[in-house]
Every structure is written in C-alpha cells, then in structure tokens.
Amino acid sequence: MSQAASGSAAPCGDPLGARHPPARSALVSVWLAAAVTLGAILTATQVAATPGDDPDPAYQRPGLLDVAGLPVVAPHISPDLPALGRRLVLFAVREDKVAGLCNALPGPLDGLDDLDIAVASDASAIDGCPAEVTTVADAAGLVAAYGFHDPLGDVALTGYAVVDSAGRTRYRTLDPEVDDLLDEVATIVQAAP
C-alpha cells in the first residue's frame, strides 16, 4: 500500500478523520501541534494582561450580575448617591483615562431610565465630563468601599460598578478600556432593575 493510500502522507492529510490506519507518528504530531498551538495561545493571552487588569481574568468583564459576593448594599458616594429608585454607574478611573471617558460619556448610557452616572478619580482635576455626570475626588476610598480588585495597590485602576434601584451593587469589574466599551456597560445597566 502506498503512503498516500494509507491516508497518512497525502497533502494536508487528515489523520483525525482518516479511514485507513494513519501512521502513529502522524497522530502524535497532531497531538503535539494542538498542544503547542493552544499552549501558545493561552500563554499569549496571559502575557497580554496589563498591570491594570484583574489578575484573575474570570472576574474581569464576566458579563454576569451578582458574581464574587454580590449583591451587597452599595456605599454612598455622596449624600444623594446612590438614590433609592434610581440606578447608578460608578466609574473608578485612572488619571490618564479621565479625559477619554468623560468625552465618551454618556454615549450609549444616554436615555437609559432612572440612571445616575458618577466618575471617581484621584486625578488633580476631573474635567470635561458632561454636566449630568457627578464627579468624585475620593477614588481611593470608593475603590476600597466598593471592593474593586486593586492589583497595583495604588488605585491606579479603571473599572466600574453598577448599583440597582434598590441600592445594591450588582456588578463590579476592572476594565481598562471602558471608554471604548460603554455599550457593554449599557447592557449591564439594563439588566440591573
């Protein structure tokens, strides 16, 4: 029997689906190729994490409410917020991300009913946010109070929390690219009544 007829040496031979006995070396090659390729993808994905990312990617943008000990009663960020009967999105933002986020807001959040938006940062000035956005200077306190993972330990993070109209924190995630993913924030807010 020729090698081609054996199903192991034809161009682009398919040992996974071969009807004739493939060479065992071909089967081992398939296994090794899959192991190396997928191992490289997993490693590359892990290496691509920045210091502002959650060390555990399972808890970053899970897309699911009430993860990791939530819901809990949301701490107040001001005497008026969160307000009962209204939802709140609290953005905790690194100094270099404030301008980008403020320029992007309210974006897809515009028009959502009963929603307050707040931006907290330790930036020297929180400029450029729309008038309807509440700005808060005490980011460190809020990051701790809301229980954000703080991988750098210096509040140099960007993320957000969503509070429902009953005053409970339902969602909390780090998200360094949140200014580019406000449509996703809107999806989460719409799920938190």
Next chain:
Amino acid sequence: MTAERSVLVALRACLWCLVFVAVEVGLYLSYRGHDARFHWSTHFLIGASTALVVMAIVAWRRKQPVPAPLLWLLATHLFAMFPDFVFTAGEVHRRWMDVFLGHVSTHFVPGRNWTWYAVFLVTLAAYLVTVDRVTRRHPA
C-alpha cells in the same frame, strides 16, 4: 483507494481545515481584549473536548473515524459560546446559560483555562487512540 481518490479526499480535508482555521481566527479576533480572549479559550477548549469525547464514542461504535472532524469541534465551540452572541446583542449572561456546555461556571474552575487545556489534551489523546485502534482493527 486509487491515488486520485486519495488526493481528492486529502484536498477535501484541506478545505475543512481552512474553513476551521479561518472561522476560529475570526472568532478569536472578534473577542476584544485579552480578558475577552480568555473567554474564547475557555469555550473553545470546552467545546472541543466535548466534541472529541462524542467523536471517540461515535468512531468506536461505527468502527471508523468520524467524517469532517474539525467541523465537530467548530460546531461545539459555536454552541458553547452562543451566549456571547446573545451578549453582543444586548442580553447579559444568566446562570441558566450553563446549558451551553457550562458557559458561565466553566470560567471559575480552579486552574482556569489551564485546567481545560489539560482536559482537552486528554480527550484529544483519547480520540487519536480510538482512531488508531478502529482503523487498525477495521481497515476500510
């Protein structure tokens, strides 16, 4: 099998390989950011592992390898990641979405994706051993 038929079979396998690789690369790139690609990896590994187990059982019972095996992997991957399509359309994940091969809870296993990587390698080995045995015992 004639040499011509062998080449046709191989070319058809090539085509399925190209379709599989092109679709998977497209899906990978559609997940924005490394944190999202963590999700691609989970669902691919779960989907592929499930497919390989089913393929091994089918191959053992039919006494021959399954046709177009990469399409089985692609189909189960798409099934496992289906809630992500729904999310893109504006619906958050819910616990019941675990019916899609554990779409929600599989992200939280100890070891995360490295655990599923190990499971995938074991199931791939199991399928390859099955292919080896059935093709040697029951050559076409």
